[in-house]
Amino acid sequence: xxxxxxxxxxxxxxxxxxxxxxxxxxxxxxxxxEGIIDSLVTVHMILACEDEFEVTIYPDKARDLVTVPxxxxxxxxxxxxx
Numbered sequence: 001x002x003x004x005x006x007x008x009x010x011x012x013x014x015x016x017x018x019x020x021x022x023x024x025x026x027x028x029x030x031x032x033x034e035g036i037i038d039s040l041v042t043v044h045m046i047l048a049c050e051d052e053f054e055v056t057i058y059p060d061k062a063r064d065l066v067t068v069p070x071x072x073x074x075x076x077x078x079x080x081x082x
Contacts, residue, residue, distance in 0.1 A: 001079055006053065007072040013048050014068070017041050030066045049075060055082075 014025045020036050031037045046057050055078040065071045
């Protein structure tokens with residue numbers, strides 16, 4: 001799966017989980033610091049990404065995934081390793 005498609009799916013999941021505008025999610029420099037997601041949404045988002053992309057995101061890595069590009073990059077790399 002290409003990076004752009006992964007990014008689109010992540011944005012769609014975040015829109016569903018947060019009811020925030022897509023543009024706000026895409027432009028965020030830090031989803032947590034900017035109040036777009038909180039710790040509970042983060043957990044749900046990680047679980048949804050694991051299900052959607054069939055990857056494992058370990059907690060020590062998850063805390064660093066604070067932007068859409070970082071999440072998409074992590075997933076893209078994990079998929080390429082399989």
